[in-house]
Amino acid sequence: xxxxxxxxxxxxxxxxxxxxxxxxxxxxxxxxxxxxxxxxxxxxxxxxxxxxxxxxxxxxxxxxxxxxxxxxxxxxxxxxxxxxxxxxxxxxxxxxxxxxxxxxxxxxxxxxxxxxxxxxxxxxxxxxxxxxxxxxxxxxxxxxxxxxxxxxxxxxxxxxxxxxxxxxxxxxxxxxxxxxxxxxxxxxxxxxxxxxxxxxxxxxxxxxxxxxxxxxxxxxxxxxxxxxxxxxxxxxxxxxxxxxxxxxxxxxxxxxxxxxxxxxxxxxxxxxxxxxxxxxxxxxxxxxxxxxxxxxxxxxxxxxxxxxxxxxxxxxxxxxxxxxxxxxxxxxxxxxxxxxxxxxxxxxxxxxxxxxxxxxxxxxxxxxxxxxxxxxxxxxxxxxxxxxxxxxxxxxxxxxxxxxxxxxxxxxxxxxxxxxxxxxxxxxxxxxxxxxxxxxxxxxxxxxxxxxxxxxxxxxxxxxxxxxxxxxxxxxxxxxxxxxxxxxxxxxxxxxxxxxxxxxxxxxxxxxxxxxxxxxxxxxxxxxxxxxxxxxxxxxxxxxxxxxxxxxxxxxxxxxxxxxxxxxxxxxxxxxxxxxxxxxxxxxxxxxxxxxxxxxxxxxxxxxxxxxxxxxxxxxxxxxxxxxxxxxxxxxxxxxxxxxxxxxxxxxxxxxxxxxxxxxxxxxxxxxxxxxxxxxxxxxxxxxxxxxxxxxxxxxxxxxxxxxxxxxxxxxxxxxxxxxxxxxxxxxxxxxxxxxxxx
Numbered sequence: 001x002x003x004x005x006x007x008x009x010x011x012x013x014x015x016x017x018x019x020x021x022x023x024x025x026x027x028x029x030x031x032x033x034x035x036x037x038x039x040x041x042x043x044x045x046x047x048x049x050x051x052x053x054x055x056x057x058x059x060x061x062x063x064x065x066x067x068x069x070x071x072x073x074x075x076x077x078x079x080x081x082x083x084x085x086x087x088x089x090x091x092x093x094x095x096x097x098x099x100x101x102x103x104x105x106x107x108x109x110x111x112x113x114x115x116x117x118x119x120x121x122x123x124x125x126x127x128x129x130x131x132x133x134x135x136x137x138x139x140x141x142x143x144x145x146x147x148x149x150x151x152x153x154x155x156x157x158x159x160x161x162x163x164x165x166x167x168x169x170x171x172x173x174x175x176x177x178x179x180x181x182x183x184x185x186x187x188x189x190x191x192x193x194x195x196x197x198x199x200x201x202x203x204x205x206x207x208x209x210x211x212x213x214x215x216x217x218x219x220x221x222x223x224x225x226x227x228x229x230x231x232x233x234x235x236x237x238x239x240x241x242x243x244x245x246x247x248x249x250x251x252x253x254x255x256x257x258x259x260x261x262x263x264x265x266x267x268x269x270x271x272x273x274x275x276x277x278x279x280x281x282x283x284x285x286x287x288x289x290x291x292x293x294x295x296x297x298x299x300x301x302x303x304x305x306x307x308x309x310x311x312x313x314x315x316x317x318x319x320x321x322x323x324x325x326x327x328x329x330x331x332x333x334x335x336x337x338x339x340x341x342x343x344x345x346x347x348x349x350x351x352x353x354x355x356x357x358x359x360x361x362x363x364x365x366x367x368x369x370x371x372x373x374x375x376x377x378x379x380x381x382x383x384x385x386x387x388x389x390x391x392x393x394x395x396x397x398x399x400x401x402x403x404x405x406x407x408x409x410x411x412x413x414x415x416x417x418x419x420x421x422x423x424x425x426x427x428x429x430x431x432x433x434x435x436x437x438x439x440x441x442x443x444x445x446x447x448x449x450x451x452x453x454x455x456x457x458x459x460x461x462x463x464x465x466x467x468x469x470x471x472x473x474x475x476x477x478x479x480x481x482x483x484x485x486x487x488x489x490x491x492x493x494x495x496x497x498x499x500x501x502x503x504x505x506x507x508x509x510x511x512x513x514x515x516x517x518x519x520x521x522x523x524x525x526x527x528x529x530x531x532x533x534x535x536x537x538x539x540x541x542x543x544x545x546x547x548x549x550x551x552x553x554x555x556x557x558x559x560x561x562x563x564x565x566x567x568x569x570x571x572x573x574x575x576x577x578x579x580x581x582x583x584x585x586x587x588x589x590x591x592x593x594x595x596x597x598x599x600x601x602x603x604x605x606x607x608x609x610x611x612x613x614x615x616x617x618x619x620x621x622x623x624x625x626x627x628x629x630x631x632x633x634x635x636x637x638x639x640x641x642x643x644x645x646x647x648x649x650x651x652x653x654x655x656x657x658x659x660x661x662x663x664x665x666x667x668x669x670x671x672x673x674x675x676x677x678x679x680x681x682x683x684x685x686x687x688x689x690x691x692x693x694x695x696x697x698x699x700x701x702x703x704x705x706x707x708x709x710x711x712x713x714x715x716x717x718x719x720x721x722x723x724x725x726x727x728x729x730x731x732x733x734x735x736x737x738x739x740x741x742x743x
Contacts, residue, residue: 005033010065013058016098026051028219033059035215036153036190041207043159043191043199046219048371052192055217056155057092057125060190061099063152064124072150074101075125078133078171079157080344082107083320085127087347088157096125107132109317122147130171131510134440137177138510141444149182156206158344159191160364163205164425166433166705170512172208172462173437177444180456194371197364198423205424208462225380226370230409230600232607234391237262259290265386270298272384273355274307277327278335279348279372281356285312285339291357292337292547310547311338314518315529319546324348337547343368353382359409360385363421363586366412385409389610398621398629398636403614404590404665406607408582410600411589422583427465428723431474431715432705433512434463438478439485439496439504447493450475470718477712485710514706519560521545531562542567581643587665591640594618627737628677634659634670635677639737644726648695649733651725655690655697656680684734692721 006014006025017025025033028046032055035042044052057075064074079085089105096103102124106115108131118126119140128136137144154175162168179187191206199218204211269291273280282288288310295308309323320341326334327348336342343365354373360366366383373381387409390400415421437457441448448456450472458466466474475494478485485500496504503509518530519537528546531537541552543564550564594615603611621629629636639649650662658677659670669677684690696717704724708716721727 005030008033008037008062009058010062010099012065012099013061013095016095017058019098026055026219027221028052028217029055029058031219032056032217035217036060037062039188041186041189041203041210041214042217043193043196043202043206043214044217044219045193045196045199045202047221048194048368050194050219050221052194052219053088053091053157055219056190056192057095060153060155061095061101061125064101065099067152070150071122072147073104073122073124073126074150074152076133076148076151076154077125077127077157078130078154079127080129080161080167081346082109082129083317083324083346084157084344085129088127091347092125092127101125103127106136119143119147130167130174133174134170134510137174137181138440138443138504141181141446144178144181144444145183148178148187149184151178151182151184151187153188153190156189156191159193159202159206160196160424161344163202164427166430166512168205169427169430169433169462170437172205173433173457176461177441177456180460194368196424197421201424201426205427208427209464227380227382228413228602229383230385230387230406230413230603230607231268232406232604232610233262233265233386233388234606235260235262235388236391237264259294260388261290261294262388265388266294266298269355269386270295270302273335273353274299274304275333276335276352277333277350278353278355279342279351279369280308280335280337281343281354281360281369282337282339283357283360285314287357288312288337288339289544289547293544293549295335295337296547305332307333308335308337308547311336311341313339313341314531315546316527318527319529327351340365342372348372350379352379353384355384355386357386357388358405359387359412362583363412363415366416367421370416385413387607387610392613398617398631399638399663399666401614401617402594403610406603406610407590407593407614408586410593410603410611411586413600413602414589414593415586420585422585427462429465429470429719430463430705430723431466431711431719432707434458434466434471434474435478435485435707435710436512437461437463438475438494439500439509442486442494442496443504447489447495449493453494465722470715473712473715477715478710480712483710512706514704519555519562521550521562521564523550523564523566528564537562582646582665584642584645587640587642590665591623595624628674628681630674631668632670634668634672635674636666636668637677637737638666639733640665641733644724645729645733648725648727648730651695652684652690652730652734653680655694678738681734681738684731685738687731689727689730689734692717692727695725695727696720 028044029051032042032044036056036059044055046052060075077088079088085105085107089103093103104118104124104126106118106126106128156162162171189206191202196202199216200211203214203216207214280291282291292308292310296306299306299308311320311323323336324346327336342348351373354369356369370381370383373383387406389403389405390396434457438453441453441456454468454471457463458471475486477483479487479497483499484497486494487497489495518532521528521531537552537555539552539554543550543552549567551567552562552564554563595618623638627637627639629638646667647662650660650667653660653667653669658672661668711719
């Protein structure tokens with residue numbers, strides 16, 4: 001008989017498991033332990049709280065204990081968030097102590113002394129962010145071999161958060177640079193994730209160009225079941241009145257400060273969430289603050305302690321940790337009103353329910369959030385979605401009559417029930433990140449030849465889509481008089497240029513993602529969080545922030561500090577940012593929802609009425625068989641396609657001089673008739689599609705990634721076409737809309 005997964009672990013690891021009084025290993029652990037012990041790259045996917053971290057760490061510690069003592073870190077554990085690292089450190093510290101293996105955490109909040117001690121005597125496990133790992137390579141390039149040559153493996157936590165992103169490309173490049181510097185052909189990589197729609201794409205993302213050799217482990221822990229409800233609200237709904245008919249006309253706070261939150265929705269949130277432990281995902285940071293403030297005021301009006309606290313990236317670390325600790329360790333009822341900050345695996349204990357406003361960004365995100373509830377044995381996960389639609393009225397836009405927020409919510413739940421979620425984004429060209437990596441490699445090596453840079457970053461590295469000619473164009477662009485990011489020494493080595501020094505010497509050089517320039521908000525010497533510089537604010541104004549209301553006492557532009565004091569007034573905060581794009585599968589499912597007469601047991605009475613109204617509109621407009629509608633003095637095109645295809649179609653219409661407005665689900669064309677639009681689509685369906693150059697002509701330079709502003713127009717066009725459009729499907733999309741068969 002083959003030894004069990006448990007029997008294959010070293011004795012100190014087994015003793016620790018016994019001490020935890022585990023009755024058995026979880027399904028994903030039983031499967032992953034033999035695969036990780038065997039060596040090689042592994043992707044481990046299972047639902048949240050199914051034991052993925054232990055599935056990787058238990059066998060890796062066994063490998064360390066069973067191997068010869070060597071200098072250097074033995075396990076590199078990369079995590080996307082400092083908070084996750086702090087969380088994992090707390091979880092793994094007793095295990096590593098039981099195995100007598102050192103454990104280090106390494107990020108921007110860790111002291112220089114602690115990092116210095118770890119550097120001088122590297123051993124055991126190090127938990128680190130990609131940015132701190134980049135800083136280590138750049139600042140200590142000569143120490144890389146000493147630190148990492150003995151690595152058993154690299155663990156990438158929350159793998160889905162990196163796939164297809166600038167940050168993910170940076171991490172792949174860093175790991176490749178470590179392998180090259182240490183003279184290793186390959187260091188094992190283990191990716192952990194709860195939400196992966198296409199496991200083979202995930203494998204390719206873990207090991208570019210060698211995904212076929214990655215072992216895929218999927219856990220079958222089905223959890224404790226799911227209770228689900230979608231609740232519908234109209235935007236001007238009032239809460240049910242008390243029996244005495246008192247309308248409280250003397251109070252002017254509610255009518256003035258509802259901020260788009262229907263009265264009945266606020267009442268239901270308070271009723272359903274109060275007295276329990278919950279997560280409420282509010283969407284944007286602004287909406288999170290508004291909902292947290294509204295629910296706090298309702299606690300005050302009911303003369304009960306506040307239970308509702310905001311959690312988002314602009315709040316200070318202390319403010320966020322207070323909420324996390326209260327959820328995890330405090331028995332008092334608590335609801336965290338959050339953005340995506342609590343989607344990832346920060347340990348907040350077991351919450352009774354998860355709620356969200358609107359459909360959210362993706363099915364993948366929905367799955368991640370669901371995993372936060374139902375962890376206790378016998379307790380099902382509970383999810384409530386609260387959807388707000390415009391009240392019916394004369395002259396309503398067709399898209400408003402279709403109640404597409406509700407329809408999208410249902411479509412996403414149906415996709416979830418089918419076991420589908422968005423696949424990882426295919427790798428793009430990521431020239432902004434490649435530009436950053438050229439600078440980082442120069443700093444790490446003290447200078448590098450163009451040929452060596454291309455081999456490290458592109459030929460062997462993750463930027464395989466970049467050929468030598470495009471790489472040379474990028475280097476010329478970086479060295480141009482307007483950029484001066486790099487220059488070439490007489491010996492032919494690439495060196496950091498005049499303006500490149502300003503970028504690389506800045507404290508924020510290491511992240512590849514864009515960050516806002518911000519003020520700090522201060523109250524009684526305590527930092528509450530940060531506020532965008534582009535959101536103008538002045539002394540005397542009132543502000544809702546950190547779930548409370550403040551008056552601005554002073555705005556110090558020199559130090560970028562806003563000083564506030566507590567007050568009763570308040571207006572919504574203003575933050576930038578928006579959600580992700582819609583996937584084609586969800587758009588297609590939305591049309592199926594509207595075209596069918598299927599009933600959904602998980603939607604409430606109001607949502608049922610909304611859906612019936614939307615279906616009547618869908619039928620009246622003939623949207624089952626057409627996608628082109630006359631509207632006002634123009635035409636509405638509703639093609640049921642994802643965001644990338646919709647953006648491409650909108651650009652194509654612009655090339656024909658249509659006055660074009662791209663909406664979330666449709667395209668509105670002004671001062672034109674449907675026949676002209678249909679003729680245009682038929683010409684594209686026949687193959688007469690606009691060229692890439694024509695599509696991009698007149699388009700404002702879309703500086704989205706951090707270093708896009710340094711790219712030439714030609715390079716920026718390459719990025720846009722490869723990563724943000726879907727030009728290759730334009731002919732098929734036009735054929736689908738116009739009803740033309742293309743061959």
